[in-house]
Amino acid sequence: MVATVVVALVVFNPARRRLSALEEAAQRLGEGDLTARASQAGGDEIARVAAAFNRMGSELETRDAALRTSDALRRQMMADVSHELKTPLTAMRGYIETLRMPEIALDSERRDRYFETIDRETRRLERIVKDLLDLARYEHGGVVLQRRLFDIERLFENVAGRHEREAQTKAVAIRIHVDPLADQVGADPDRIEQAIENLVANALRHTPSGGTITLSATQADGMATLSVSDSGGGIAPEHLPHVFERFYKVDAARAAESTGSGLGLSITKAIIERHGGTIRVTSQPGRTTFTVLLPQSSGI
Template structure:
């Protein structure tokens, strides 16, 4: 039994419809042919010109009547005039004379022997009767109660094709052809229409129209293929959009990287050209200041390159993580000591708050310290003098929440969704005067996501809060 594809009801299967229609067509043709054959046999039985026994008997009566009148009897003329459908008709007389209507098909010896045995006083021998290898109809010719001869009605030998054609008849062949054409039209026209629509959709997609879709009406195999084709089209559209987005991001990143690298390189080139001037060589103070600027721009360039490599390693899971339990408070204190000089210079105070239940966290301490340090450094850049940067840790359900809060001017609402993008600047004019590679928050997000956590930000004037949510169990992505 043919297994139907998943998703198709068996009564909707195209194969089933074709098979059932074929069986019904065969049954219908057989019934029609049976009715036609029965009608033909009944007509032949009622028409003496068509019944073989009636034909043979009529020919025998005609021959007997001619003998009684002592007139010659011409079998061929009688056959052509009255029974043109019966070409093989013979008369064998008791005196041995033989008349035949067909010179091209002479009377076989076995049939002749059988006829002579019938005219003899004794019954035909069995061996003679069995020697006749074709159907034979006989009728006696009797004159004044005496057997004078016998009429033989032979049936011609036909090939298998001739017999089938004779059985089917012209009307049967017409019915067969009409039924086949009608069944083919009913069965295959809807399927052809659906296949044509599917082919047209595939051709349009081949030409680049990814929105081309095939009609999904129906529940047969063609509809299943159409649905699969449409799903493939939807996936191609999604992949095309993804590729376009990735390509746009790649182009944007290349532009941003080029810009970020160009800025310090341009500055470095300008100062180097200035230092090569003769009038500058004698001014030691200016030379010292220019060399300090060159060193600062060189370090900035190094930071950009290092951060780019760091982001690439983190996002491609190429960076190694060493997970262990460590103290959150100690991590905050180390970040505060590292940034203490900048905080003092900017007039910003640190505040550390750690809940007892959140003091121990299972993660990579060096990577997590890097993330918190980036957030604190970012907060120090934008917190005005007299402000505060707070580092807090507490439990939030099944996660540990690490927060960095500052009292800076805040981030405009339209920029909140982009602060973790590479090289994104909420205020480009002001950001140009700040140190940093523009990749710090991207690194923070990559580190937190590698730990299986999430990072978010809320902001309003005077209060900007970055929150790192880490699983309490401490999982990392492979």
């Protein structure tokens, strides 16, 4: 028992203090203090999240003048930080509090499960911070596009391959159809791959076992049309105008099970608009399609 108490104090007290400091820094940043930083000591998952958080804070501080030109956008960003980091931080602190209580006898299975939850929440925190930073960069012109002609079918295959194992586990088929006239697309391939990746990840989360996800590309009148369709349950009409809003939850129960940051579709929209393109969504029971229109740049 004494050994258990000592281990709990040595291991969990520092972690608890660092989580509290990270939570306080997130709160300060959410209140507009762009100098708020968290300690990166520890060399573990918490330190990794703190480092990502500090990078975001430094980026926001550097871009403060640009942010101030759109006060509403600045307030939105601060509110996002404060609100979205609070839930995983609180969950992590709760599990750590339980783990460090020697009077609570936890079997090894439950202890391992708690540690897995803490690890999952730290990874979620890191995703949220990274995606918030990405979104800020796209929305404020902090990303320089590297436009060139690239093979869209190969890009589709890269994205599909990344999700092959998960798709097989769910018994979901991923199909690719590329019009021969659309085999070459002029844009920033890395950014477009990020956008398609987000759309496919979203489709895979919402496609039932035995369903299909289709990636397609066509080209006409100087425009490339890329689409990602799934055979999921569809999106209700009242939700369609809001699907690209940051953290918007179409289905609260389904969103609670999601491992995403809640920013994927917002980032996708920002990427496409940064290219001068548009993205839209259509949906009915059994089929949802996200369609991207990209202008083919002259001079590539």
